[in-house]
Amino acid sequence: MSAGTEKIAVTVTDVVAVNDLVKRFRFVRSDGGPLPTFSGGAHTVIEMKDGDVTRLNPYSLMSDPRDQNAYTISVRRDDQGRGGSLFMHRNVKPGDQMVLSYPVNLFSLDLRAKKHLMLAGGIGITPFLAQIKQLSAMNGRFELHYSVRTKALGSYVDELTGKHPEHVHIYYDDQKQAIDLEHLLDGQPLGTHVYVCGPKGMINWVLDTAKRLGWPDEAVHSEEFLAPQSGKPFEVYLAQSKRL
Amino acid sequence: MSKFTFPESIKSRPVYGTLEPRPGKAHLMIADAEGADALMDVAKADPGVMAKAHVIYIPKGTGTKYSDDLAALKPAILHVSPSYGASVPRLRRILSDAHMGLQIYLAGTEGLMGQAMQEAVSAGIPHSAIQTEHRGSVARRMQCVHCKGITEDVMTDPFVCSHCGLNLFVRDHYSRRLAAFQGVCIDAEDPGEVPEPVELYK
Numbered sequence: 001m002s003a004g005t006e007k008i009a010v011t012v013t014d015v016v017a018v019n020d021l022v023k024r025f026r027f028v029r030s031d032g033g034p035l036p037t038f039s040g041g042a043h044t045v046i047e048m049k050d051g052d053v054t055r056l057n058p059y060s061l062m063s064d065p066r067d068q069n070a071y072t073i074s075v076r077r078d079d080q081g082r083g084g085s086l087f088m089h090r091n092v093k094p095g096d097q098m099v100l101s102y103p104v105n106l107f108s109l110d111l112r113a114k115k116h117l118m119l120a121g122g123i124g125i126t127p128f129l130a131q132i133k134q135l136s137a138m139n140g141r142f143e144l145h146y147s148v149r150t151k152a153l154g155s156y157v158d159e160l161t162g163k164h165p166e167h168v169h170i171y172y173d174d175q176k177q178a179i180d181l182e183h184l185l186d187g188q189p190l191g192t193h194v195y196v197c198g199p200k201g202m203i204n205w206v207l208d209t210a211k212r213l214g215w216p217d218e219a220v221h222s223e224e225f226l227a228p229q230s231g232k233p234f235e236v237y238l239a240q241s242k243r244l
Numbered sequence: 245m246s247k248f249t250f251p252e253s254i255k256s257r258p259v260y261g262t263l264e265p266r267p268g269k270a271h272l273m274i275a276d277a278e279g280a281d282a283l284m285d286v287a288k289a290d291p292g293v294m295a296k297a298h299v300i301y302i303p304k305g306t307g308t309k310y311s312d313d314l315a316a317l318k319p320a321i322l323h324v325s326p327s328y329g330a331s332v333p334r335l336r337r338i339l340s341d342a343h344m345g346l347q348i349y350l351a352g353t354e355g356l357m358g359q360a361m362q363e364a365v366s367a368g369i370p371h372s373a374i375q376t377e378h379r380g381s382v383a384r385r386m387q388c389v390h391c392k393g394i395t396e397d398v399m400t401d402p403f404v405c406s407h408c409g410l411n412l413f414v415r416d417h418y419s420r421r422l423a424a425f426q427g428v429c430i431d432a433e434d435p436g437e438v439p440e441p442v443e444l445y446k
Binding site for chain 2: 112113114185186187188189190191192211212213214215216217218219
């Protein structure tokens, strides 16, 4: 993930409830300096001091990658999760001091693409928010297909459809709307790259369909927003300093 | 001798594989001379592919033997072109109309595969997603690093640049952008001291 990257001390400036499940957090550097720029799709790892436990959760940065004043993230509350999102929802308030890692990008745009086709499911929208800001600034060609459960839970739907009415398509699960994936992938011009971020089932659906339709692996990108299962704890012996 | 195994070389030198049918609704096949044999192998492995295939074939002095064989495979479209250069407008048109999922198969000489790959890459297909298979002549497309002129079908090392006349040493250093190997003056220090030309890979 992001082990070993440098850390940044930040202050929480805003906590906004986007809807029943999602809250948005805005961070500025505690020392007042500029934050590093990043590239769309990057995430930061947030350190949460939850009593005796330190939780490390990665969240995609959704702010403009060129904006060095602040980082924003959106956190979906997961009542069955390991507890990081609940901590963010319940405990984090404006004025809190927190520690973030430097941005790390494992889901970057391939800028050689002639067109970027983005498929988002639920909170998987967050990396695309930054990527769309990045592409808009450089006149990049993109098309977003965003699947949400209901109108009320569609985070940032209005913002996206308002700013990019020609390039954003929304699908509401409760209205039985679904991405017509086969047709969508089939009609893409040469040089299109597809990006998918969402639940595992959606990612596998896109990867499998793209493969069957003959898309090269190099043009298919994905990021799952669930944290991987943590491994078993182990001890490390440092050979030079002879310490455990 | 239609299949030749190139000895291992520097990283810059292209490595060719063996064509295999891949899933896709459209297939673009480009071959010259003995490269037709590689396309026939693809058709043999999956006869269904040819009905969706657009084939551009450049006989390069092999007469009508291969083009007749290819026609017998009943590809969706077979275009026999007198030269690669003459087929470029067609190739560009195919690529500009194509959708993602198009499979590209290149077979034959290095010069043909390199140039067709350059067109496909500039149309947006990752170079590593393009299949290639070398067949036939080991002649190379060379760029003179001094005058930048391209000499096609170079069979000997050293050779004389067809543009500026310098004696050029044939390097394995390859440019995907130019679809050519690098030729460097061999007698710059001692003009006239040119080794006897040797046929490539003899």
